[in-house]
Amino acid sequence: MTTLDDESGPLPASSDVRVGVWGLGAMGEPMARHLLDARGSLTVHARRERRALIDAGAHWAPTARDLASACDAILVMLPDLPQLDEHLEGPDGLLAGVEGRELLLMIGSTSSPVGVRDLAERLPDGIRVVDCPVSGGQDGATAGTLSIMLGGDTADTDLAASLLEPCGTPVRLGPLGAGEVAKACNQMVVAATIVALGEATELAARSGVDPAALWDLLGGGYAGSNLLASRRDKLVRGDDSPSGIAQYMVKDLGFAADVAAATDTRPALLPALRATFDEIVERGLGERDIAVTRRFTAERSAD
The missing domain is CATH 3.40.50.720 (NAD(P)-binding Rossmann-like Domain)
Known part of the structure; x- marks a missing residue:
């Protein structure tokens, strides 16, 4: 070059x-x-x-x-x-x-x-x-x-x-490639966060806690994040109309796994995240927004 x-x-x-x-x-x-x-x-x-x-x-x-x-x-x-x-x-x-x-x-x-x-x-x-x-x-x-x-x-x-x-x-x-390594790291954090947000929102709703009030309160503390600010309303309403679709996360987490293998890193969370998004796609939810993790949690709970 x-x-x-x-x-x-x-x-x-x-x-x-x-x-x-x-x-x-x-x-x-x-x-x-x-x-x-x-x-x-x-x-x-x-x-x-x-x-x-x-x-x-x-x-x-x-x-x-x-x-x-x-x-x-x-x-x-x-x-x-x-x-x-x-x-x-x-x-x-x-x-x-x-x-x-x-x-x-x-x-x-x-x-x-x-x-x-x-x-x-x-x-x-x-x-x-x-x-x-x-x-x-x-x-x-x-x-x-x-x-x-x-x-x-x-x-x-x-x-x-x-x-x-x-x-x-x-x-x-x-x-060259360092940007993609950084993006893989970013996507690991995004994936972990949106799964946690989806599960927490559904857990609160099933417990009689208003998800809107929950995130208004917790968003100002350690649970707050740019992702919560971006997806709060979608999670509260159960709206997973497409924006950043969940299916892309399968590819992204696969790249993270490649980086982990190349650097002899043994992550504990990454395999679970990959399995979660694989299952989201298998359930036909891959074309939905990543806020689909709330719906995914509800569906798994009904099985």
Whole structure:
């Protein structure tokens, strides 16, 4: 992989970098809006055209090749690396649009650290990879307050941090893959917290305790968290309409298990969390919001 100082031609200064976003889902679209507002220009690509973004001034790229041709740096907000791999090769693939230029590929998906490093090794010289998974959910993406976990060469992560600052707080945590390790750690805490919140809410309701009063009281103490603030109303109402869907946690916790195995770590809680979210999916609840843990607890209690 090349760096900003290589003779093949460094990227321009961050203010002149042509930025693109690939993937305009619940996280990608609001991040794209912040980048467009901050930079005044943005190229976007997704399975379906987002008319509102185009009307706001973003340029639409019909293919991954068109996106790469128009950009010096691309933020990838796809579910995982396989969705990126599908569109790397071929006449309309991303590689066909690079044409020997420098390109910074910022991987915002929650993915395997090993997979990110493998991707970087497989890509041609001139395409540099930074992993930059995010935490804060759709609320944080909309507000521009995401925690952005960067891994990669220092020069590349410095540029990525400058480009992504409109979306939240970017921090370099180490070499390539470090961001994904941090996200795996984050997802372990999120999974443990939402399971505990779901079980506690159902336990309170079955005991005649008003869940709303419970969380109003306990939210100001050690039980309080950003996740409780974000999901409090959903848990109290039993509303698990999709936002951050539970099924993704199966993948995320699998990556955490891979990191644990690679570092000879023997966690006690992680296996239980994986089993819990596997069961949530098996019960047909995987497409619901992670606040489905309350419904999941109620269903298990009725078995």
